[in-house]
Amino acid sequence: MALIVQKYGGTSVGSVEKIENVAERLIAARKAGHDVVVAVSAMSGETNRLVEMAHQISDNPDPREYDVLVSTGEQVTIALLGMALKERGCDARSYTGSQVHILTDSAHTKARILDIDEAKIRADLDKGRIVIVAGFQGQDEHGNITTLGRGGSDTTAVALAAALKADECQIYTDVDGVYTTDPRVVSDARRLEKITFEEMLEMASLGSKVLQIRAVEFAGKYNVKLRVLSSFKEGPGTLITYEEENMEQAAISGIAFNRDEAKLTILGVPDQPGVAHSILGAIGDANIEVDMIIQNVAADSTTDFTFTVHRNDYERALDILNKTAKELAAREVVGDNAIVKISLVGVGMRSHAGIASQMFKALADEGINIRMISTSEIKISVVVDEKYLELGVRALHAEFGLEEVGLN
């Protein structure tokens, strides 16, 4: 008998029938002898419907009222799920974020969870009830409704698991686990049995949108065992946990990639203190997020400075950079929005030398020119021309032996 927190996302609860399927799954877990707490998202499409109404009223809806509005999405789901369980003779209680005192800061639309009062949930569990909690929402210290931002239901589930010291937090989604890379690009991509928190963070931030980054961070911080599973087919999914002695020590766990990159370079900048800040400060002020940053050692009294941004921000970033270039008397600004980023991720990298050169050679063998390189302890990222994405990912997937083998 274990205490399990499950989480079902929007597509898993996207219709009354799907909500009824979730009820069946919960009852199965209950019948297997587990205590069950479940966090759910809004039915898919519902949040968009609400946001559309808000945008009919204002381009920038008041954030406090925005949270009051969109938090109704999850409230509808918890109620329907509660009814479905009761209809099947299973005792259950649904709660909004406010009702179980999911205390957050007051940063409306992107609040962070500070505390959860688990007493009410425990009392229900002790009575044999399944406890249903609205994901994505909480309340601040003044009783205002807050939301955690899109996808925040994962964070709710992990926070509940942490507060209740649950044995496992199971994130049900429309994929059946974390793969070595996107199966749409590499057909023999393999589901990973296990992955470390650190690797998952690198995979998630690089485009494998299986889990919210914040939820993974939270799980790592509070040592919550996290498992990604499919709502629609049976299987063990992928367990996200701490690195263990006996974990398979492949050098590389997976290959992430990001199609939405654009790079900008400012050439011939005077090489003096404060230049990096002059360049990136203006970009940050415009709320443009910067991903990779590279500055080479100065060849003479000037240097070149390159960074990547989301492709949607490319034109705006270019405008800003051109202004900065004038102010700094830089030589030139160049950019390219037909680039992608490919990354090798693996904690095994720490103990395996030569991964980087193996990677670069595999790409060179396919005639792929590398535009930028950036590394961290457990990842190596390269920027290449967009047209090489599939070729590059497939070449690396084969090079590092990530493909599905045997009957696995």
Place this chain on the structure above:
Amino acid sequence: MALIVQKYGGTSVGSVEKIENVAERLIAARKAGHDVVVAVSAMSGETNRLVEMAHQISDNPDPREYDVLVSTGEQVTIALLGMALKERGCDARSYTGSQVHILTDSAHTKARILDIDEAKIRADLDKGRIVIVAGFQGQDEHGNITTLGRGGSDTTAVALAAALKADECQIYTDVDGVYTTDPRVVSDARRLEKITFEEMLEMASLGSKVLQIRAVEFAGKYNVKLRVLSSFKEGPGTLITYEEENMEQAAISGIAFNRDEAKLTILGVPDQPGVAHSILGAIGDANIEVDMIIQNVAADSTTDFTFTVHRNDYERALDILNKTAKELAAREVVGDNAIVKISLVGVGMRSHAGIASQMFKALADEGINIRMISTSEIKISVVVDEKYLELGVRALHAEFGLEEVGLN
């Protein structure tokens, strides 16, 4: 400068544009120097959409979860209205029933308000904010979300007005006041400037569905001045208040009617104690509401017993009554579901003799046969054949001089 509570129903907030119109009205009231609190219903159609989903899951959805579900309807409205006010530069705060501690009993789907903590609302008013409260909902002492039943937003508004000792509670609806009778039946029906709580109760329960009965009772009990106005056209509406010395003392204020009646009679019942209970107990057990009840003095050792029910319950009531008739060895059961009830209502009746006979004569002059008669202190109701409804109402409207006069 007054403190005003306004209430807007589902059709008044039925679209984003209509919500924006409500925002304009609220700002106008604020600019006129008033403190403004507003209670709103769900956008029209929204509650039905939610209830439909619930009924896909269960014929009898769990009442606790039902309340969690349908209460989202008003929450959407308060948020959108809050945004619309903020967008227009007007400071405002929206609150769910739980957030302003509208404490109710635990009778889910038909809860009664016990208390409102007005401190939070007052604090906002003191800061010049318009306070928006979700109608129709509250929470019980355990923090469970409750709803007051359909139309309960009127009650929320009145309860807020009572708690805040508001100067007036204004119910905005799709009619511009309370009329002497339904203008669709009598074209020169007149809007009443004033009506007493008692009269309004009789009018409401008899089919003039302008206001929720419970809201009127509540307003009478706490002496809240209630005004019914149109959301869509300007005008003073109708004030519902206590009888005053200087109130116009017409004998009759209005004529109510009800098309949805059916009558059942059990003939030749032994005239002995407990018979009425035997008959109506079985009907009540089947959750059928009984309206008029008439038992004549016994002619011999048996008596006849007649009552009316909602037309939808007619067949069921007939089945039950047939069973009861067998048990009581009654002679016969007869029924008629092609009847209507017409009622004269007026506090003036108390001091005017001869109203009843004047009413009966007016109907007789039109050849209308009266099937049943029932009277209270301020109302006289008759049951007539369905086909006489319009004729009867028009005849009485003219007989008692209720038509619109001059430029009024």
